[in-house]
Amino acid sequence: MYEPVQQGKILSGIWMTIKLSFYCLILSVVIGIVGAFAQGSKNVIIRSLVQGYIQFFRNTPPYVQLLFFYFALGQFTPTYSPDGWLEIPIISNVGWAIISLSFFAGAFNVEIFRAGIEAVADSTKEAAESLGFSRFQTFRYVVFPLAIRVSLPSLNNNLINLMKTTTQAYGIAVPELLYQSVTIWNDYPSAQYPTMLLVFVVYILLVGVLVMSMNRWERKLRIPGYGH
Amino acid sequence: MTSKTTEVIVSIKDVHKSFGDLEVLKGVSLDVRKGEVICIIGPSGSGKSTLIRCINALNDIQAGTIHVCGIDVTDPKLQKLELRKRVGMVFQQYNLFPHKTALENIMMAPTLVLNEDKETVRTRAFALMQKVRLEGKENAYPGELSGGQQQRVAIARSLAMNPDVMLFDEVTAALDPETVKEVLVTIKDLAQEGMTCILVTHEMGFAREVADHIYFTDNGVIVEHGPPKTFFTKAKDPRTKEFLSQIL
Numbered sequence: 001m002y003e004p005v006q007q008g009k010i011l012s013g014i015w016m017t018i019k020l021s022f023y024c025l026i027l028s029v030v031i032g033i034v035g036a037f038a039q040g041s042k043n044v045i046i047r048s049l050v051q052g053y054i055q056f057f058r059n060t061p062p063y064v065q066l067l068f069f070y071f072a073l074g075q076f077t078p079t080y081s082p083d084g085w086l087e088i089p090i091i092s093n094v095g096w097a098i099i100s101l102s103f104f105a106g107a108f109n110v111e112i113f114r115a116g117i118e119a120v121a122d123s124t125k126e127a128a129e130s131l132g133f134s135r136f137q138t139f140r141y142v143v144f145p146l147a148i149r150v151s152l153p154s155l156n157n158n159l160i161n162l163m164k165t166t167t168q169a170y171g172i173a174v175p176e177l178l179y180q181s182v183t184i185w186n187d188y189p190s191a192q193y194p195t196m197l198l199v200f201v202v203y204i205l206l207v208g209v210l211v212m213s214m215n216r217w218e219r220k221l222r223i224p225g226y227g228h
Numbered sequence: 229m230t231s232k233t234t235e236v237i238v239s240i241k242d243v244h245k246s247f248g249d250l251e252v253l254k255g256v257s258l259d260v261r262k263g264e265v266i267c268i269i270g271p272s273g274s275g276k277s278t279l280i281r282c283i284n285a286l287n288d289i290q291a292g293t294i295h296v297c298g299i300d301v302t303d304p305k306l307q308k309l310e311l312r313k314r315v316g317m318v319f320q321q322y323n324l325f326p327h328k329t330a331l332e333n334i335m336m337a338p339t340l341v342l343n344e345d346k347e348t349v350r351t352r353a354f355a356l357m358q359k360v361r362l363e364g365k366e367n368a369y370p371g372e373l374s375g376g377q378q379q380r381v382a383i384a385r386s387l388a389m390n391p392d393v394m395l396f397d398e399v400t401a402a403l404d405p406e407t408v409k410e411v412l413v414t415i416k417d418l419a420q421e422g423m424t425c426i427l428v429t430h431e432m433g434f435a436r437e438v439a440d441h442i443y444f445t446d447n448g449v450i451v452e453h454g455p456p457k458t459f460f461t462k463a464k465d466p467r468t469k470e471f472l473s474q475i476l
Binding site: 146 | 284308309312313317319325326327336337340369370373382385386
């Protein structure tokens with residue numbers, strides 16, 4: 001077993017991983033929804049902006065994105081000074097990790113939701129339209145609730161990937177589980193294998209919880225007499 | 229039947245509509261008076277469905293004018309919401325919202341679009357379910373209902389908006405023969421209450437029984453029209469005669 005200091009590192013690492021995953025999951029899903037809605041816009045500029053965003057974030061490695069966000073964009077972030085000496089950027093490395101990973105997974109989420117949206121029959125949208133629904137109301141109350149049911153299995157996959165990709169935040173010194181584990185086995189080489197094993201086990205459990213709650217959600221959304 | 233006024237509620241004048249190079253409507257004109265029931269019949273691809281879809285601006289038109297309850301449908305600044313409050317539409321494929329119960333399907337538009345009080349709408353929705361003879365099915369999802377039942381919910385859903393005109397686009401075409409009748413009965417009830425109805429239909433018996441006026445379209449024009457009595461027995465145009473001989 002670990003000494004208290006190491007144990008504390010592991011626990012705080014797990015907690016950071018959970019926080020990081022949680023914020024990234026939420027933000028990436030929000031990005032996915034907003035992006036998918038914007039993709040249906042009549043405005044060509046909005047549509048091509050979304051398309052450009054997807055192409056950039058989907059076609060480049062997330063690790064490079066993370067480094068780019070933190071080192072390149074991080075330079076230009078305004079700083080504040082609590083004591084007149086220090087200059088602390090308003091977005092920390094954790095903040096950049098959340099932003100960068102959310103945008104990365106969000107790009108996939110846009111495409112995942114788009115597939116779901118395209119599965120909604122035009123005639124169903126027409127019915128909403130002819131009842132006087134605005135484009136937003138049609139999306140909010142008809143298209144999206146149906147699309148999410150189609151999208152959930154792929155969304156599930158992408159969110160699992162996102163959770164595992166949070167380990168890359170190690171690259172910008174976010175003290176998540178992998179980062180803390182590496183500091184432990186750098187100090188105590190003999191702890192390397194057990195700690196790796198621990199990392200595996202923690203991820204199996206964390207992803208397991210995610211998968212379970214996604215499946216529960218999927219079951220809850222099932223509509224009697226629809227879709228199977 | 230209730231007395232019909234002379235007030236024209238839908239006025240279509242010389243409407244032209246193309247999809248790309250294909251001209252679907254080639255100058256169609258017709259007037260519908262308040263309380264009237266109009267049936268549009270004709271072979272597939274003759275532009276019947278396109279015509280009624282133009283009435284509530286689901287399709288735009290290239291030339292001509294359409295007025296519904298005084299609203300100029302072809303006005304580029306058309307407030308579609310104002311139009312859609314006046315016009316109810318029922319589709320061939322019912323197009324209910326599958327994730328909502330029958331009652332919720334009916335309640336959605338009045339609460340979201342008209343911002344009406346939920347309890348008032350609920351009472352009205354229950355009454356409408358009764359009207360279309362579906363009491364007890366309020367909490368069923370569309371997937372749990374037969375085609376005929378779904379179509380009647382769709383009719384109730386449109387009626388919940390208290391429209392002035394109802395459009396029916398081949399509403400029995402996707403139904404089993406035995407459920408066609410229950411839907412037709414519902415429409416007939418409506419017609420007898422004085423609702424202005426425009427139907428695209430292949431149900432000739434129904435058209436003869438319920439319609440005040442029948443329009444026969446072929447190849448994007450109205451070939452012939454008249455009240456059912458004379459239309460079905462004294463058709464003059466050879467195209468009408470041929471169509472009727474095949475279908476009757």
